[in-house]
Amino acid sequence: MLHDLTALEQGDAVRNGDVSPLQLVEHYADRADHVGAFITPTHEQAREHARRLTEAGRPEDAGPLWGVPTGIKDLHPTAGVRTTFGSAAYDDFVPEESDDLVLSIEAAGMPSLGKTNTPEFGSPCYTEPDVAPPAVTPWDTTRTAGGSSGGAAAAVAARLLPVAPGSDGGGSIRIPASCCGLVGLKPSRGRISGAPRYGDPVGLATAGTLARTVRDAAALLDVLAGRRVGDPFWAPPPSGPFLDACHREPGRLRIGRFVVPVITDTTVDPSSVLAWDDASRLLEQLGHDVEDVPVPIPPEAVADFETCWAVLTALSPAPPGREERLRPLTRWLSGLGHAVSGPDFGLAIGRLRQHAAAALAALAPYDVVLTPTLATPPVEVGALRDDADPARDFARQKAFTPWTSAWNVTGMPAVSLPFHLTDDGLPVGVMLAARPAEEELLLSVAAQVEAQAGSGRGWVDRHPPGW
Numbered sequence: 350m351l352h353d354l355t356a357l358e359q360g361d362a363v364r365n366g367d368v369s370p371l372q373l374v375e376h377y378a379d380r381a382d383h384v385g386a387f388i389t390p391t392h393e394q395a396r397e398h399a400r401r402l403t404e405a406g407r408p409e410d411a412g413p414l415w416g417v418p419t420g421i422k423d424l425h426p427t428a429g430v431r432t433t434f435g436s437a438a439y440d441d442f443v444p445e446e447s448d449d450l451v452l453s454i455e456a457a458g459m460p461s462l463g464k465t466n467t468p469e470f471g472s473p474c475y476t477e478p479d480v481a482p483p484a485v486t487p488w489d490t491t492r493t494a495g496g497s498s499g500g501a502a503a504a505v506a507a508r509l510l511p512v513a514p515g516s517d518g519g520g521s522i523r524i525p526a527s528c529c530g531l532v533g534l535k536p537s538r539g540r541i542s543g544a545p546r547y548g549d550p551v552g553l554a555t556a557g558t559l560a561r562t563v564r565d566a567a568a569l570l571d572v573l574a575g576r577r578v579g580d581p582f583w584a585p586p587p588s589g590p591f592l593d594a595c596h597r598e599p600g601r602l603r604i605g606r607f608v609v610p611v612i613t614d615t616t617v618d619p620s621s622v623l624a625w626d627d628a629s630r631l632l633e634q635l636g637h638d639v640e641d642v643p644v645p646i647p648p649e650a651v652a653d654f655e656t657c658w659a660v661l662t663a664l665s666p667a668p669p670g671r672e673e674r675l676r677p678l679t680r681w682l683s684g685l686g687h688a689v690s691g692p693d694f695g696l697a698i699g700r701l702r703q704h705a706a707a708a709l710a711a712l713a714p715y716d717v718v719l720t721p722t723l724a725t726p727p728v729e730v731g732a733l734r735d736d737a738d739p740a741r742d743f744a745r746q747k748a749f750t751p752w753t754s755a756w757n758v759t760g761m762p763a764v765s766l767p768f769h770l771t772d773d774g775l776p777v778g779v780m781l782a783a784r785p786a787e788e789e790l791l792l793s794v795a796a797q798v799e800a801q802a803g804s805g806r807g808w809v810d811r812h813p814p815g816w
Contacts, residue, residue, distance in 0.1 A: 350375045351511040352816075355809075356417050356511035356565040363416035363665050364407060370416035371399040374460050377509060380500060383815070384490060385482040386504035388423045390463040406459075408474035415458035415668045420513050420568030423464040423625040426546075427451050435467040435497070435705065437479040438667035449544040449577060450514060452554050457572040466500025469676045470665040471554075472658075474524050474746045475733050476500060479676065482579050483730045487813035489774055495525030501559050502529040506709050512565045514573060518554030518754025519658070523765035525558055527778030528727035530767040530811060532795070534558045534566045538760030541573045546666070552582055553757040564810055565794045566764070567591040570788070582760075584786040588771045589607050594789035595796035599663045600792050602794060604632055605642035605691060605715035610724065610751030612651045613744070617751075621721040624769035625742040628719060628779040628798070642715065646755050653704065654754060656697040661685035681739035691778055705759045709785070710741055712759075716787075717794055720752045722778035723767040735753045752780060764786045764795050767808045774814075 350374060351359065362368045376394040383716055396420060402416055426432050426444035427430055428451075433439045445456075454461060468476050476484035476499025484499035486492050487507040494503040498515030502525030504511050515522040527534025536556050536557040541556040543549065560566040570591045576583040608617065608625055619738040625711070629639050663686030667675050675683070689697070712779055733749060735742040756763040763782040781798075783791035802808055 352380070352508035352511070355562050356411055356560060359417050359511055359567055360413045360415060363779065364816065370458070370460065371396065373416065374418050374462065377462055380509050381508060384487050384491065384503040384507045385466055385476070386500045386507065387420065387463040388433055388435070388466050388500065391430055391461055393462070394430065394779050395460040395462045398455070402458050402460070410574060411567070414572060417459055417511050418462050419454060420457045420463050420465040420501060420504055420510050421451055421461045422498055422515055424516060424690040425450050425468050427464065430464060432464060432534065432666070432727040433480045434470055435478040435743070436469045436667070436675065437542070438481050440669040448546060449542055450573060450713055450774050453573055453759065454514065460573070462510065465498070465504055468496045469679050470662065471497035471516060471518065472662055472682065473497065473678060474520060475749050477734055485730060486727050486776070487815065488530060491728070492729050492775070493528060493733070495528035495727065497521040498559060499525045500525050502526055502531055505529070505561060506531055506813060511531070512560045512569050514556055514569065515559050516554060516556045517607065517757065518549065519757050520750050522557045522559060523722055523735040523763060523778070524750055524754050526765040526767070527776065528724035530776030530808065532560050532563050532566045532767065533598060533743065534570060535756065535763050536570060536574070536788055537584045538787065539580060540762070542575060542577040542580050542585040544577040545581065549661060551661060551701070551792045552760065563792060563799045564592060564595045567792050573590060587789055591792055592786060593618055594792040596815060597793050599790055599793040599797055602637045603714065604637050604717045604719055605712060605726045606639055606719040607642055607644055608721060609644050611644055611755045612654070612751050613721055613726055613747040615748040615751055617721065619723040620726055620769065620771045621724055624779050625719065627719045628768050630793040631798060631801060632719070633664040635801060639719070642718070644711070645711045646704055646758065648757065650701065650704040653697045656694065657701060658682070660689050660694050660699065661686070664685050676727060677689045677736045678739040678742050690801045701758055705780040708755070708759050713784070716790060717785065718782045720780050721782040723755065724749055724751055726743045726771055726775035726777055758784050762791050764791055766795060766798060768802065769810070792804070
């Protein structure tokens with residue numbers, strides 16, 4: 350079946366004339382969404398885009414994903430397509446213009462099959478919005494796909510899309526990657542432009558990629574990466590395509606590791622520790638030096654992160670007269686954000702950057718840092734959400750995701766790899782992070798791990814039930 354192929358293999362099939370972009374779109378449009386992957390399907394728009402591509406033919410300078418379909422997370426304004434931002438307050442909003450990520454996807458010749466599911470304003474680490482059914486992992490559809498890129502991850506894991514972009518301000522790509530058994534790549538701060546909205550003045554959030562393989566994730570990063578005039582942050586350009594880095598040996602690396610939770614004191618499930626230990630041993634077998642390191646970010650950084658997170662939530666207001674449609678968690682966080690003065694917000698940003706600088710200095714001797722991705726396997730739908738007590742909801746989210754936001758604070762690139770399956774068939778990820786702007790090294794070692802894992806653990810060809 351076409352959906353058995355990786356995204357790059359589908360791109361090869363298009364290039365070789367074995368399949369057309371329109372045939373790929375039709376194949377995926379015929380697959381039923383049983384995982385809450387989409388808020389707004391756009392099959393007709395995708396067909397029209399694919400027809401234009403098929404009629405025009407593949408350009409000589411086309412990238413390897415030309416003609417391969419994808420989806421757009423519903424946080425990205427898309428011209429002429431309902432864009433809800435995961436909120437009932439925007440359930441009928443249709444933008445007149447697309448943001449630059451959408452334009453990059455379209456320019457790369459990748460038809461979009463729809464707006465992928467996301468929680469309200471991308472805030473929670475679960476995807477249970479009022480505008481769509483919950484996004485669930487295809488490994489067990491009673492359990493969450495994670496968030497906030499839960500719809501994108503569910504779609505790729507259930508083979509409803511070959512590959513998909515996501516976004517990540519505190520783990521929102523890596524969390525669903527772990528829940529859904531995927532590769533989830535958060536690039537360095539400034540690697541992908543936030544133009545033209547620049548909605549995050551703190552610098553925590555970035556777009557990134559969700560894929561079945563490291564190479565697919567790298568190929569989509571090549572589509573999305575690039576600086577725009579006016580960007581407040583930017584990363585130096587790579588030496589070549591990120592995809593090429595997946596074919597290079599990383600050399601012998603010095604790898605630091607820690608398992609102690611960063612943002613809260615919580616119990617770590619044995620499956621997360623087992624995956625982390627197994628990954629450590631594999632990295633040693635590959636010739637790398639692995640050593641334990643202290644947690645690089647102090648507990649006092651958590652309050653500064655939460656201050657910034659609350660203010661960012663307050664910067665996403667409902668249209669006038671629709672405030673009552675906001676979720677309880679959003680209203681609670683917005684209230685906290687509105688209570689922060691301008692000077693206090695500025696001071697929190699400054700302290701957060703000081704914490705980041707200290708962490709980067711402490712980790713500078715290490716090429717890569719290894720942690721678990723999540724404290725537990727994917728939890729049941731509703732297990733984290735608590736509309737009656739948003740503070741408890743937020744605390745549960747922190748306990749579920751105690752490592753991911755550290756690398757948003759530092760701006761380091763990080764990738765979750767689907768390293769382990771529990772005895773009852775639930776995916777468990779491990780996370781690798783590299784120095785800022787060193788995605789090439791990160792992709793190189795991730796591809797090395799994937800190649801070795803393929804001989805024994807086999808995540809590339811691992812299929813969830815009902816795929």
